[in-house]
Amino acid sequence: MREDSITVEILEDGTIKVVTDPISAANHSNAEQFLQFMARLAGGDTTRSRRKDRAVHTHHHTTQENKQ
Numbered sequence: 371m372r373e374d375s376i377t378v379e380i381l382e383d384g385t386i387k388v389v390t391d392p393i394s395a396a397n398h399s400n401a402e403q404f405l406q407f408m409a410r411l412a413g414g415d416t417t418r419s420r421r422k423d424r425a426v427h428t429h430h431h432t433t434q435e436n437k438q
Contacts, residue, residue, distance in 0.1 A: 376401060378408075386412055389421070 374397045379387045386408070393401045409416045 374401065376404070 374393045375391055376393075377389045379389075381387055388405060388408070390401065
């Protein structure tokens with residue numbers, strides 16, 4: 371099992387940059403709470419954006435109908 375990771379970087383202008391790889395379902399809620407807590411303590415505006423260097427996660431489902 372791969373480990374979940376969150377990278378936190380303080381930029382020269384004082385902003386906080388956080389980069390994550392996909393977070394497992396087991397840790398997703400905790401990661402979200404951590405990011406919200408950090409944003410609340412830091413104050414100011416918060417911006418979220420999807421990483422452009424990674425493909426968007428998709429799900430493919432097969433129904434019984436499709437298997438026949």
